[in-house]
Amino acid sequence: MADILRERERQVYRKGQQQTFQLDCEKQSVAGSVSQRACVFCGSRVVLYPIADALHIVHGPIGCASYTWDIRGALSSGPELHRLSFSTDLQEMDVVQGGEKKLYAALCELIDAHQPKAAFVYATCIVGVIGDDVDAVCKRVSMEKGIPVLSVHSEGFKGTKKDGYRAACDALLQIVGTGPIEDVSPLSINILGDFNLAGETWMIRDYYARMGVQVVSCITGDGRIDEIRRAHGAALNVVQCSGSMTHLAKSLKEKYGTPFIRVSYFGVEDMSKSLYDVARHFKDKEMLKRTQVMVREELERIMPQIADYRRVLEGKRAAIYVGGAFKAFSLVSALRLLGMKTVMVGSQTGNKEDYEQLRELCDEGTIIADDSNPLELSSFLEEKDVDVFIGGVKERPIAYKLGIGFCDHNHERKEALAGFEGMMNFAREVYGSVMSPVWLLTPRRRGNALEVVK
Amino acid sequence: MSSPVQNPKRAPKPNWVSTRNPCKACAPLGATLVMRGIAGAVPFLHGSQGCATYMRRYIISHFREPMDIATSGFSEATTIFGGGANLHQGLENVTSQYHPSLIGIATTCLTETIGEDVHGLLHEFREKTKGDEKPLLVHVSTPSYSGTHIDGFHDAVRSVVEQLAEPGTSPSAYLDSFVNVFPGLVSSEDLRFLKEVAADFALPITLFPDYSETLDGPSMEKYKKIPEGGTTISALRATPSAKASIEFGRTLKTKRTAAAFLQEKFEVPAKRIGLPIGVRESDVFFAAMEKLTGHQTPEKYRQERGRLVDAYVDGHKYLFGKRAIVFGDEDLVIGLTSFLAETGVVPVLCASGGKSGALARSIAEVTTHVRGTVAVRDGVDFMTIAEELALKELKPDFVIGSSKAAKLARELGVPLIRVGFPIHDRIGGQRILHLGYRGAQQLFDLVVNTLLEVKQDSNLIGYSYL
Numbered sequence: 068m069a070d071i072l073r074e075r076e077r078q079v080y081r082k083g084q085q086q087t088f089q090l091d092c093e094k095q096s097v098a099g100s101v102s103q104r105a106c107v108f109c110g111s112r113v114v115l116y117p118i119a120d121a122l123h124i125v126h127g128p129i130g131c132a133s134y135t136w137d138i139r140g141a142l143s144s145g146p147e148l149h150r151l152s153f154s155t156d157l158q159e160m161d162v163v164q165g166g167e168k169k170l171y172a173a174l175c176e177l178i179d180a181h182q183p184k185a186a187f188v189y190a191t192c193i194v195g196v197i198g199d200d201v202d203a204v205c206k207r208v209s210m211e212k213g214i215p216v217l218s219v220h221s222e223g224f225k226g227t228k229k230d231g232y233r234a235a236c237d238a239l240l241q242i243v244g245t246g247p248i249e250d251v252s253p254l255s256i257n258i259l260g261d262f263n264l265a266g267e268t269w270m271i272r273d274y275y276a277r278m279g280v281q282v283v284s285c286i287t288g289d290g291r292i293d294e295i296r297r298a299h300g301a302a303l304n305v306v307q308c309s310g311s312m313t314h315l316a317k318s319l320k321e322k323y324g325t326p327f328i329r330v331s332y333f334g335v336e337d338m339s340k341s342l343y344d345v346a347r348h349f350k351d352k353e354m355l356k357r358t359q360v361m362v363r364e365e366l367e368r369i370m371p372q373i374a375d376y377r378r379v380l381e382g383k384r385a386a387i388y389v390g391g392a393f394k395a396f397s398l399v400s401a402l403r404l405l406g407m408k409t410v411m412v413g414s415q416t417g418n419k420e421d422y423e424q425l426r427e428l429c430d431e432g433t434i435i436a437d438d439s440n441p442l443e444l445s446s447f448l449e450e451k452d453v454d455v456f457i458g459g460v461k462e463r464p465i466a467y468k469l470g471i472g473f474c475d476h477n478h479e480r481k482e483a484l485a486g487f488e489g490m491m492n493f494a495r496e497v498y499g500s501v502m503s504p505v506w507l508l509t510p511r512r513r514g515n516a517l518e519v520v521k
Numbered sequence: 522m523s524s525p526v527q528n529p530k531r532a533p534k535p536n537w538v539s540t541r542n543p544c545k546a547c548a549p550l551g552a553t554l555v556m557r558g559i560a561g562a563v564p565f566l567h568g569s570q571g572c573a574t575y576m577r578r579y580i581i582s583h584f585r586e587p588m589d590i591a592t593s594g595f596s597e598a599t600t601i602f603g604g605g606a607n608l609h610q611g612l613e614n615v616t617s618q619y620h621p622s623l624i625g626i627a628t629t630c631l632t633e634t635i636g637e638d639v640h641g642l643l644h645e646f647r648e649k650t651k652g653d654e655k656p657l658l659v660h661v662s663t664p665s666y667s668g669t670h671i672d673g674f675h676d677a678v679r680s681v682v683e684q685l686a687e688p689g690t691s692p693s694a695y696l697d698s699f700v701n702v703f704p705g706l707v708s709s710e711d712l713r714f715l716k717e718v719a720a721d722f723a724l725p726i727t728l729f730p731d732y733s734e735t736l737d738g739p740s741m742e743k744y745k746k747i748p749e750g751g752t753t754i755s756a757l758r759a760t761p762s763a764k765a766s767i768e769f770g771r772t773l774k775t776k777r778t779a780a781a782f783l784q785e786k787f788e789v790p791a792k793r794i795g796l797p798i799g800v801r802e803s804d805v806f807f808a809a810m811e812k813l814t815g816h817q818t819p820e821k822y823r824q825e826r827g828r829l830v831d832a833y834v835d836g837h838k839y840l841f842g843k844r845a846i847v848f849g850d851e852d853l854v855i856g857l858t859s860f861l862a863e864t865g866v867v868p869v870l871c872a873s874g875g876k877s878g879a880l881a882r883s884i885a886e887v888t889t890h891v892r893g894t895v896a897v898r899d900g901v902d903f904m905t906i907a908e909e910l911a912l913k914e915l916k917p918d919f920v921i922g923s924s925k926a927a928k929l930a931r932e933l934g935v936p937l938i939r940v941g942f943p944i945h946d947r948i949g950g951q952r953i954l955h956l957g958y959r960g961a962q963q964l965f966d967l968v969v970n971t972l973l974e975v976k977q978d979s980n981l982i983g984y985s986y987l
Contacts, residue, residue, distance in 0.1 A: 070617070070618060072614055072617065072618060074614070095594065095596055096570055096594050097594075097610070097614060098592070098594045098607045098608070098610040098611035098614060099591050099593070099610060099611030099612060099613065099614030099615040099618070100591075100594075100614055100618075101573070101589050101590070101591050101592075101615075101618075102570060102574070102592075102594070103574065104570055105570065105571045105575065106570050106571025106572075106574070107571070108571055109571050109574070109575070124539065127630070128547055128630045128664075128665035129540060129543050129545060129547050129665065129669075130546060130547030130549070130572070130575070130576075130630075130665045131571075131575070132540070132543060133543045133545065133546045133547065133579075134546070134575035134576070134578065136543065136925075137928070151542055151904075152542050152543060153539050153540070153541055154540045155538075155539060155540075156539070156543070157630075157666050158666055158667065159666050162634055162666050169538055172538040172539075173538045173539035176537060176538055176539060177539055177541075192568070192595075192629075192630060192634075193630045193631055193666070195600075196600065196631065196634045196635055197634065223569035223570070223572070223595075223631070224569045224596055224597060224599065224600050224631060225596075226596075226597070227570075440618075441587060441589050442618055442619070442744075442746060445744035446744070449744060460578050460581060460582060461574065461577055461578055461581060463585075464581055464585060464586050464587040464588070465587060465744070467585070467740075468586070468587055468738075468740065468741055468744065469740075469741060469742075470740050470741075509740045510739075510740055510741060510742040511740075511741075511742050514742070
């Protein structure tokens with residue numbers, strides 16, 4: 068069993084073994100624990116990243132810009148300004164003398180060169196320490212260039228990734244409400260919290276189009292500033308990735324009275340339910356009928372193949388470690404559809420309600436962990452003899468080093484995993500990960516002895 | 522998909538204030554790689570949680586190996602009141618989780634800016650934990666606003682050697698019989714190669730850092746908290762007893778390397794040579810090995826040299842006059858340029874995000890045979906490189922360097938030959954051999970075949986013999 072740090076003992080729970088459910092969460096990561104979490108900046112950067120016609124400039128030394136250059140598989144149907152990396156690349160003298168002048172000059176030259184629809188300025192750790200007045204610089208450039216220039220207060224140390232989401236939402240909130248909404252239909256929505264990884268937003272948009280729902284804006288997948296300006300016109304906000312976008316949805320409700328619902332586009336059940344929830348919200352019988360027809364068509368298309376995969380995958384064991392817990396719910400159900408058992412599930416940023424829901428969803432013996440680390444995760448994989456681990460880039464080598472299958476369900480992925488088609492892709496990837504013949508050669512399965520056919 | 526906003530039509534300004542598509546990473550990243558090359562060590566960043574996570578991700582995506590980096594995980598309160606408590610707690614937790622023999626602490630922009638006295642904090646920690654079984658602590662100052670990942674790398678090598686070096690710790694039989702080798706940022710395969718060469722010369726070496734196994738290890742049955750391999754602490758203690766030090770890099774800061782320190786303080790002679798890439802630079806390396814050992818270069822390497830020159834002859838027509846853009850870490854660029862130049866390729870632009878001040882001079886030294894103009898740009902980013910190419914109509918045939926130029930090469934419509942670090946869009950970056958005649962052989966075949974592939978694919982006839 069794992070050596071779990073004393074400070075972290077209450078952040079790991081085994082269903083069935085402990086009588087009362089208690090799981091500490093939403094805490095600052097323990098120093099020296101090697102958390103899989105990133106920082107405030109990361110939270111802001113990933114949420115705003117897919118806005119393709121905005122300039123994203125990282126104000127600070129070069130690292131933060133280098134490590135986030137073209138990092139997400141967030142696709143754009145037009146401009147691709149988001150895939151470039153811009154930084155003020157602060158040097159020692161800037162730290163001493165302040166970075167405002169450099170930021171001003173950098174913003175001006177980049178806006179002149181690229182003509183973006185807006186600019187986001189990410190303040191990183193030392194900007195918060197040297198005391199640059201980023202807001203003032205943004206305001207000045209905004210006046211001079213005539214586009215929104217928004218400061219994103221994402222100093223890495225000022226909280227967790229969730230605070231970064233919040234800072235991103237606050238920046239977005241300043242853009243919403245500045246565009247015309249005369250042509251917006253009463254049957255209209257904003258898609259919140261889908262980032263168009265591998266074109267997922269396009270698939271989701273297509274479902275809504277077939278239902279007869281107008282999509283006013285996607286925040287932020289394949290995002291455009293002019294669409295976001297009009298987001299207050301939508302009749303409903305449909306929120307996926309609730310960890311990052313609930314703050315925006317709540318703010319929009321407060322400011323514009325727009326109601327919101329939470330959905331998930333992962334897995335057949337959650338995908339169907341999401342579309343039905345939207346149709347039911349509009350109380351439009353025709354729309355509900357169209358939705359039913361569409362869902363039936365999609366299911367008829369994919370279920371036979373899924374049943375094939377299920378025959379092979381039945382009883383295999385999966386572990387899940389993701390950023391937000393909300394995605395984990397859908398993954399547990401999606402894996403169940405494939406006949407698989409989730410024996411370990413955890414997240415970087417889940418809250419009490421999330422974990423309570425996960426506990427209800429999971430089988431006896433399942434390990435639930437908050438803000439875990441490589442040593443814990445590797446010991447869970449060994450203990451539970453996992454067949455496939457689902458996580459992100461930082462989790463991948465933990466699985467691979469132990470000769471365990473792995474599926475990337477993080478923002479770097481190149482496979483669309485949302486929607487009905489995404490469920491097919493997910494099933495195919497899990498199948499390919501579990502059934503690869505390479506595991507037959509790994510020490511975990513066979514030891515290190517040479518295999519000689521007699 | 523391209524769009525007008527990406528390709529600014531305006532004439533490029535000579536001096537951009539911003540950095541656009543960086544050709545460098547930050548200093549602490551280099552330090553964490555060095556710490557990963559010490560046996561039983563855990564790298565530790567004194568700063569925000571995100572730094573450790575981002576660097577882990579960046580390094581994992583290249584090596585495809587676990588890379589645990591611990592952190593003191595600054596919060597707002599820590600930033601105001603100082604990071605001492607977090608640092609101490611972090612060190613305690615790393616000790617109890619990993620049982621390391623050493624923790625290698627690097628600072629970040631945040632801790633440098635608020636002026637953390639890491640030296641003092643570590644002293645306090647040592648006092649506080651006196652008597653407990655505890656790991657060695659070494660630290661390096663790596664403010665991210667100064668230099669690049671390469672500076673962080675070399676500074677970490679020096680700091681570790683400085684802090685661990687103990688004269689007279691080597692057994693007397695061993696004294697004066699071994700050599701310190703400081704190769705700089707090379708691949709895991711390069712490190713294995715250097716150990717093989719030393720063994721073939723019957724020369725014991727202390728190779729530092731050595732992440733040949735820690736960042737390219739075998740599949741495991743049980744997870745190892747700290748992977749096997751790395752330069753041992755006893756070897757690092759004994760560096761002053763070496764008969765010499767060899768360090769690779771024409772752009773190293775003259776007085777600030779580990780070899781310079783050992784020479785100055787312990788009179789260990791330092792030999793500085795370029796990264797041994799290609800025939801000429803490898804000749805310098807093997808000559809140095811001959812001089813240090815008194816042995817002739819083993820037949821195996823003479824054969825490799827012979828085959829390499831033979832291959833140069835076989836392939837010379839495919840390469841003569843071809844135009845290359847070489848970019849990346851300065852010393853890698855110099856090594857690659859030397860290699861390309863001796864094969865007849867014209868390195869039309871040699872560029873780096875680093876800015877040691879020695880790049881132009883060094884490139885001039887290794888391109889004396891080149892027929893054509895060689896432009897050198899240091900401290901640049903990829904968009905500046907792209908603009909320079911357009912402005913001067915350089916029309917390269919290929920680009921050689923890390924995967925970070927994938928976008929540039931795609932826009933130019935020429936192949937990118939991936940070498941060095943990082944390679945984020947292919948597997949096996951850690952297994953590329955760059956050094957020695959053998960490494961040059963692999964690079965040469967790769968370059969020629971890449972160009973032949975272009976020729977074959979773009980040719981209407983599609984010849985079967987080339």
